[in-house]
Amino acid sequence: MDVKFEFDAFLTFIARCIEQTLDLYLYSDSNPREKLLPLSKLAKNTPHSAEYWSLLARKGRIDAIKEGKTWKTSRKIIKAYLAEQNKKKN
Numbered sequence: 001m002d003v004k005f006e007f008d009a010f011l012t013f014i015a016r017c018i019e020q021t022l023d024l025y026l027y028s029d030s031n032p033r034e035k036l037l038p039l040s041k042l043a044k045n046t047p048h049s050a051e052y053w054s055l056l057a058r059k060g061r062i063d064a065i066k067e068g069k070t071w072k073t074s075r076k077i078i079k080a081y082l083a084e085q086n087k088k089k090n
Contacts, residue, residue: 016060023063036065036072046078056081 039057043050057064057071062081064073 020060020063021065034074034076036074039064039071039073042073042075042078046082053078 038050039053040050043053046053053062053064053073054071056062057066057073062073063077064071066072
């Protein structure tokens with residue numbers, strides 16, 4: 001077993017988590033009114049399920065943080081993702 005490969009994968013994972021957390025931390029500081037809400041609540045107003053949003057969060061496609069077992073992000077981030085997807089369709 002190649003230990004270096006596993007270590008590199010672990011470092012990549014940690015770096016991605018730090019980057020996402022910093023993005024959200026800096027975002028929330030600049031937008032104090034923008035609350036972080038559970039994906040299950042935000043999904044209700046979208047064409048996608050909470051599971052889909054959770055997958056996007058795990059893959060780093062949307063900025064989100066995990067508090068306990070709950071993924072959270074903001075309405076603004078969800079709207080931006082949906083707008084980006086609509087542009088790609090047109």
